[in-house]
Amino acid sequence: MTDLLYRWPAAAKFGRPVPKAKFYEHGTVSAAVREGFVADVRRISWAYKLAEATINVPGSAAVSEIQVFQIDAKGDDVAEPVLTAIDRAVKTPIIFEITHGEGTGRGIRMTAAPKQAGSGTPKVGTYFTTDWQPEDVERQPLPTVITLPALYTALLEPLIPVSARPGEEMSDLAARLEAVRELEREIASLERKIRTEPQLNRKIEIRRALKTKQEELEQQR
Structure with missing residues (x-):
């Protein structure tokens, strides 16, 4: 704030x-x-x-x-x-x-x-x-x-908590903000799954998905 x-x-x-x-x-x-x-x-x-x-x-x-x-x-x-x-x-x-x-x-x-x-x-x-x-x-x-x-x-x-891009209007900024929030929810869910997944191969898959989502989040911000 x-x-x-x-x-x-x-x-x-x-x-x-x-x-x-x-x-x-x-x-x-x-x-x-x-x-x-x-x-x-x-x-x-x-x-x-x-x-x-x-x-x-x-x-x-x-x-x-x-x-x-x-x-x-x-x-x-x-x-x-x-x-x-x-x-x-x-x-x-x-x-x-x-x-x-x-x-x-x-x-x-x-x-x-x-x-x-x-x-x-x-x-x-x-x-x-x-x-x-x-x-x-x-x-x-x-x-x-x-x-x-x-x-x-x-x-x-x-x-x-998202910076406006040059020429971006509020409707576009609001849509990007919602995308950021959805990605944050997905990342939190994947992080929980990594902590509880017992199988190594599944952990590797989840980490790969997590990295992809984190990269998408950085692009949206």
């Missing part, structure tokens, strides 16, 4: 409160997730809208805008199913900033999941997050890019 927070442009400030019930209207939100909204969330603010009209950076069909939602937590944090429900209700990518605590003890973290919009409900990946930091921590300027898809990739890249 990292301690990065971004300094969002004043021109992109939106500052609109969003009722929690608004997200229940989109798709099927289970009773447990509704309870999560009630238990975890004090208020939700649609804080910034990063778009061509606000920051003069052109978008695309895949990333026409990027939203920044600020959530004030009632307790220590906000559960991921609540974030996922919000993400699925909004077509465009969202960067979340979650705050908790009171007074000088207030903390903040940034979290987001790679998101791919389609004709139906957006596909939301795994959430990645910064560490908790003091709310008044110094923020960093936005990455210098020329398109919103590139900005989306650059905003999330510090959070994700």
Whole structure:
């Protein structure tokens, strides 16, 4: 994790409160997730809208805008199913900033999941997050890019344990991340098999397969 927070442009400030019930209207939100909204969330603010009209950076069909939602937590944090429900209700990518605590003890973290919009409900990946930091921590300027898809990739890249390749958009980075995770699972399984396999010839075969998977993993990273 990292301690990065971004300094969002004043021109992109939106500052609109969003009722929690608004997200229940989109798709099927289970009773447990509704309870999560009630238990975890004090208020939700649609804080910034990063778009061509606000920051003069052109978008695309895949990333026409990027939203920044600020959530004030009632307790220590906000559960991921609540974030996922919000993400699925909004077509465009969202960067979340979650705050908790009171007074000088207030903390903040940034979290987001790679998101791919389609004709139906957006596909939301795994959430990645910064560490908790003091709310008044110094923020960093936005990455210098020329398109919103590139900005989306650059905003999330510090959070994700895979480095973006030149020109790589978030959809490709997310797919590569899933491939990395699958290879890591396969490697862990092969390593367990080596430890328990009694036959030497089978150990040699498994080691050969393990080496192949490790090489594939290095290529994906």
